[in-house]
Amino acid sequence: MNGSISGYVVSDCSEQPMGDVSVVVISGPNSSPDIAALTNPFGYFVLDNLREGTWRLRAMAPNGSQSDMTVDVFEHAVTAVKFLLPQNS
DSSP states (O other), X not given: OOEEEEEEEEETTTOOBOOSOEEEEEEOSSXXXXXXXXXXXXXXXXXXXXXXXXXXXXXXXXXXXXXXXXXXXXXXXXXXXXXXXXXXX
């Protein structure tokens, strides 16, 4: 069984949820980390079925702002994260 990452993307100044933000895998234990999610209107996303190990993620908003994060994933576990993104690029 693999693990998952679930989380929220919010504004760094107001902590308001940010919808339609792409959360993509930059690198990870898989040989081809072509994995991505789009946040819902509440800023929520899930990346499922990830192998155990360290994953590098990037959140990219439609306004051009972005942020990177490194996340450790464990078997049979969900790792919770929160991205803080600038509202303006």
